[in-house]
Structures are given as C-alpha cells and as structure tokens.
Amino acid sequence: MSFYDKHLFNLSHYIHQLLVEEFDETLPISSIFPFLYYMVRDFNIAKREEDISFYAGFEGSAFMIGRTLTAVLWGMVADRYGRKPVMILSTFSVVIFNTMFGLSTSYWMALLARLLLGAFCGTLGPMRAYATEVSRREHQSLGVAMMTSSWGIGLVIGPALGGYLAQPADKFPSVFSQESIFGRFPYFLVNLVISIFAFGVFILCFWLPETLHTCTINADGTTKDLSHDIEDVDTQKLQNAEGTSNSWLSLLRNWPLMSTIIVYCMFQLHDMAYIEIFSLWTVSPRTVGGLSLSTEDVGQALAVAGVGLLICQLLLYPFLERKFGPITVSRVGAVISIVLLSSYPFFAKLKGTSLSLVVDLASALKNVLSVSITTGLFLLQNRSVSQHQRGAANGLSLCIMSFCKALGPAAAGSLLSWAQTRQMASFLPGTHMVFFILNVVEFLGLLMTFKPFLASPAHEYF
Numbered sequence: 001m002s003f004y005d006k007h008l009f010n011l012s013h014y015i016h017q018l019l020v021e022e023f024d025e026t027l028p029i030s031s032i033f034p035f036l037y038y039m040v041r042d043f044n045i046a047k048r049e050e051d052i053s054f055y056a057g058f059e060g061s062a063f064m065i066g067r068t069l070t071a072v073l074w075g076m077v078a079d080r081y082g083r084k085p086v087m088i089l090s091t092f093s094v095v096i097f098n099t100m101f102g103l104s105t106s107y108w109m110a111l112l113a114r115l116l117l118g119a120f121c122g123t124l125g126p127m128r129a130y131a132t133e134v135s136r137r138e139h140q141s142l143g144v145a146m147m148t149s150s151w152g153i154g155l156v157i158g159p160a161l162g163g164y165l166a167q168p169a170d171k172f173p174s175v176f177s178q179e180s181i182f183g184r185f186p187y188f189l190v191n192l193v194i195s196i197f198a199f200g201v202f203i204l205c206f207w208l209p210e211t212l213h214t215c216t217i218n219a220d221g222t223t224k225d226l227s228h229d230i231e232d233v234d235t236q237k238l239q240n241a242e243g244t245s246n247s248w249l250s251l252l253r254n255w256p257l258m259s260t261i262i263v264y265c266m267f268q269l270h271d272m273a274y275i276e277i278f279s280l281w282t283v284s285p286r287t288v289g290g291l292s293l294s295t296e297d298v299g300q301a302l303a304v305a306g307v308g309l310l311i312c313q314l315l316l317y318p319f320l321e322r323k324f325g326p327i328t329v330s331r332v333g334a335v336i337s338i339v340l341l342s343s344y345p346f347f348a349k350l351k352g353t354s355l356s357l358v359v360d361l362a363s364a365l366k367n368v369l370s371v372s373i374t375t376g377l378f379l380l381q382n383r384s385v386s387q388h389q390r391g392a393a394n395g396l397s398l399c400i401m402s403f404c405k406a407l408g409p410a411a412a413g414s415l416l417s418w419a420q421t422r423q424m425a426s427f428l429p430g431t432h433m434v435f436f437i438l439n440v441v442e443f444l445g446l447l448m449t450f451k452p453f454l455a456s457p458a459h460e461y462f
Contacts (some may be wrong), residue, residue, distance in 0.1 A: 025123050026154025027194045028098050029063060033279035034159050034298040036060060039187050043107040050420050052289060053280045055107065057413015060276050060389040062111050064406035066118025071402050074122025075395015084124040088205045093120030094198040102191025124398055137271075154306070158194075163299020165190040183360070217221060252395055256455045259395045263454055264377040265404040265444040267334075271370045272408030274438055277416050282359065288420040289430035291348060301363045308364035309371055317372055326376025327449055333369040334446040338439045340366055342351060345432045373445075393439035425450065 032039075036056050047053045078086045097117035105198035168176040169183035176182045182189050251257060282298050284290025293301075320329050340362060350358055384391045416434055423430045448454060 015399055025121065025127075026259045027158045027197065028101075028117060028121070030154050030158030030302065031162040031194060032060070033275060033302065034163035034283075034295040035190070037280055037283045038167070038295065039110070040107065042186070043110070045107040049285070050417055052417075053284070053413045053420070054417040055413070056280055057276060057410045057417075057428075059107070059111055059114060060409035060413065061272075061406040062114035062271070063118035063121075064402045066115040066410070067121060067402035068118075068126075068406055069401055070122060072392075073393045074126070075392045075398065077122070077394070078126040079392050082210045084205065084208050084210045086122050086126045087208060088202065089269045090123040091198055091202040091205055093117070095195045095202065097146075098191050099195045102188035102195075103185055105185075110390030112327045118402070124394075126394070129215055150208050157303075157306075159299040159306070161190045161299075161304075163297075165193060175216075175398050184231055197434065230274060230314055241426060251385070251389060251396055254384060254393075257381060257393055259448075259454050260380045260384060261400055262375055263445060263448045264374060264381065264397065265401050266441065266448060267370070267373050267377070268401050269404040270441040270445060271374075272405040273412035273415075273441070274364065274366070274370075276409040276412040277434055277438070278363065280413065280416055281434070283306035284420065286348065289423055291355065291359070293356075293359070297359075299433075300356075301360050304360040305363040305367040306439055309367045312368045313371060313375070317375060320372075321376065321379070326379050327454070330373040330376040331446060331449050333373045335451070337366060337373075338442050339448075340369070341435045341442070342440050343433045345430070 014330045035057065040046065040052050040056045040059060043055075046055050074086055074090070097113050097120065101110055101113035101117065104113055119141065149425060164171070166189075167186040168189050169178045169180065169186065176186075176189075220282070279298055279302075281289075281302070282291045282293045283295065284292070286292050317329070344362070347355065347358060347362075381393065381397060415437060416431075419430055425433075427433075428436050
C-alpha cells in the first residue's frame with residue numbers, strides 16, 4: 001500500500017471518528033449551556049433569582065453523574081466485544097434520551113433525562129482508544145487532535161443550536177405559534193435537531209471499521225495476528241509478553257497511567273466548572289454581577305470559541321506537540337489560562353459591541369488553551385497501556401473524569417449563586433471570588449504536571 005493510500009485509509013477513520021464524537025458526545029453537552037439558565041427559570045423551582053444558578057448547576061452535572069456510574073462498564077465491553085458495538089448502542093441512546101430531555105415538563109424529569117443520557121453515552125472512552133489505535137506513532141498527535149477538534153465542531157454547532165433554536169415561538173412567532181408543540185415545549189426544537197443528527201450518525205456507525213486487536217487460530221493451534229496494518233510489530237510483542245489481562249489491579253498499580261488520569265481529571269474539573277460559570281454568568285443580570293447577554297450572544301461566543309479551537313487543533317497543535325512535547329504544551333497553556341481568567345471580572349465594565357468582541361475572543365482563547373492541555377494528557381494516557389487494556393484504562397479514566405465533571409457544574413452553580421450575594425464584600429467581591437477559585441484549581445493542575453507526581457512510563461505503547 002502506498003503512503004498516499006495509507007493516508008486515505010487513516011483519513012476515512014478520522015472522518016468516522018469526527019462524526020461519532022461530535023454528535024454523540026459534544027452536542028448534547030454543549031447545546032444546553034445557552035438556555036440552561038432560562039430552562040431552570042421556566043420550571044419555577046427556584047424561589048429567588050440568585051437560586052437559579054444553584055439548580056442549573058445540578059442539571060448541568062446530571063449527564064456526568066450518569067456517565068460516572070457506567071464508564072468503567074462501557075470500557076470493559078469495548079475491550080471484550082470491540083469499539084464499534086459500544087459506539088452504535090451509545091449513539092442510539094442519544095436519540096432516545098435527548099428527545100426525552102426536550103419534552104421535559106418539570107425540573108426533575110429533565111434531571112432524570114440528563115442522568116440517563118450520560119449513563120448510556122459510553123462513546124468517549126472507546127473513541128480515545130480508537131484515536132490512538134487507528135494511526136502509527138508519528139500520526140497519533142494528529143489523530144488525538146482530530147478527536148478533540150470534533151469537540152470544537154460541537155462547540156460551534158451545539159451552542160449555535162441552543163442559542164438560536166431555544167424558545168422558537170418567542171423568537172420566530174411567524175413560524176412557530178405558542179399553541180404548537182414547540183411553543184408548549186420551548187426547548188424541544190434544539191433537542192429534536194440533535195436527535196435527528198444522532199440518528200444519522202447511528203446509521204453511519206455500521207460502516208465504522210473495528211480497531212480492536214484480534215487473532216485467528218490456525219489448524220496447527222498457532223495464532224495469526226490480523227492487525228499489523230494498525231499496530232507496530234514491536235507493540236504486538238509487548239502485548240503478547242504482557243498478556244491480555246484487564247486486571248483492574250494492574251491498572252491501579254500503573255502509576256504513569258494513574259498520575260496522568262489524576263492530572264487530566266484536575267483540569268477537567270476546572271474546565272467543566274468554567275463552562276458552567278461562563279454560561280450562567282454571561283446571562284445573569286448586571287445587578288448580581290452578570291453581563292446580561294442573551295442566549296444568542298452566549299451561543300455566538302461559544303461558537304466562535306469552537307471555530308478557533310478547530311483551527312488551532314488541526315493546524316497548530318500537531319506542530320507544537322512534535323517540537324516541544326505534550327507536557328510542555330500543557331504547562332504553557334495552564335499558565336496563560338490563569339492570566340486570562342484573572343481578567344474576566346473586569347468584562348462587566350464594558351458594554352455593547354466592545355463587550356461582545358472581548359467575550360468572543362476571550363472565550364475562543366480559553367477553549368483553545370483548555371483543549372491543548374487535555375490533548376497532551378490524552379496522548380500520555382494511551383501510551384501508558386497496551387491495546388488490550390486501553391479500553392479498560394479509558395473507561396477508568398472516563399469514570400473518574402465524569403465524576404469530576406459532575407462535581408464541576410454542581411459546585412460552580414453553587415459557587416456562582418453564593419458569589420452573587422456578596423457584591424459589596426471587601427475581599428474578592430462577586431465574580432472576583434469565582435474566577436480566583438477557578439485559577440486555584442488550574443494552578444494545582446499545573447503543579448501536578450511536574451515530577452515526582454507525573455511519571456513517565458518505562459516504555460510507551462503505540
């Protein structure tokens with residue numbers, strides 16, 4: 001096979017990967033942030049305006065709580081039966097439970113729908129393993145960057161859908177009447193569109209190639225390896241020497257793996273808290289320290305962030321990773337992120353076009369930095385285990401990460417709600433306290449990227 005043919009072979013894998021990850025994972029998460037504040041308000045569960053962020057935090061974390069409960073199981077299934085079956089089942093679950101969420105008539109129904117959506121969404125773990133397995137070492141940074149770039153595409157499409165299609169009867173009264181299903185369920189249209197997209201991806205998944213290492217038994221009892229087009233021969237020998245055991249004890253004793261997972265989860269805790277705070281803070285009234293932006297404004301800011309992320313991940317990150325290494329890129333990204341977040345409380349002094357421009361640019365830069373940090377940790381994690389344990393390792397990582405991501409929105413909503421009641425405090429008033437605490441978490445993650453905490457594997461698997 002020529003180099004060009006191999007490139008096209010890998011490219012077809014990337015396209016499948018991009019679609020599955022984008023629609024099955026990112027859209028249901030990112031689309032709710034522009035309208036989450038208004039959805040909770042419309043459920044009339046909050047007695048005070050300051051309490052809306054508190055309840056919104058729990059609804060935003062329900063997806064991750066569900067994923068925490070099942071991530072390890074999905075990883076085990078992916079190692080036993082393959083990556084493809086998990087992707088098919090998970091994608092179809094998005095169609096069911098995302099539609100249920102859009103038709104929610106109460107806060108608790110919406111909470112349950114998000115919980116089930118997260119529990120049955122087992123795509124991310126297998127997709128991480130897939131991104132590494134589908135390419136050789138020299139192309140792995142591009143493969144993982146493509147996976148994280150799909151998050152960028154989701155950040156373009158998801159918030160745009162959430163911002164422009166939520167409450168359609170109010171925004172487009174000539175098209176959608178208040179008596180129609182979209183008037184009675186103002187957040188159904190955006191979720192219906194996502195469910196239709198997910199159903200299309202569900203169909204495409206049946207043509208997705210399987211990458212799980214397999215062997216056939218010959219007549220003389222020997223085994224024949226069928227995956228040399230994906231995995232290097234040296235890697236296969238290491239796998240054979242290590243065995244096919246998926247022992248959780250061996251994973252827990254693999255400190256290079258566990259240290260990478262812990263550092264990754266620390267940054268994910270920060271990122272999910274940031275996204276929750278950003279979406280609630282920007283639409284909150286100025287009387288409580290917010291920016292009083294509309295759902296369209298928030299959707300636009302997150303969409304601009306997604307475009308910037310996509311461009312940087314495809315064009316810039318692979319070059320930086322090859323030149324400086326994933327850890328250096330992550331450390332620099334964390335430092336710049338801390339400086340950037342320190343400026344956020346002062347955005348309230350701006351108005352009009354200048355405010356929208358600054359919010360868009362800051363949001364874009366912050367998301368580029370966040371994903372650059374986690375992309376490097378993706379690479380280190382997958383290189384710390386053999387293919388036979390990669391699904392289980394990603395399932396373990398996803399379980400811990402989902403717990404942190406569930407904790408992030410819940411804690412962020414409560415933190416923002418509390419901060420909005422102390423606008424006249426003498427020490428770090430209002431949102432100054434919020435972004436200070438976010439920076440503390442980011443700084444702790446930065447410290448953990450250094451030795452002796454973060455360890456390098458004795459040998460790397462590709």
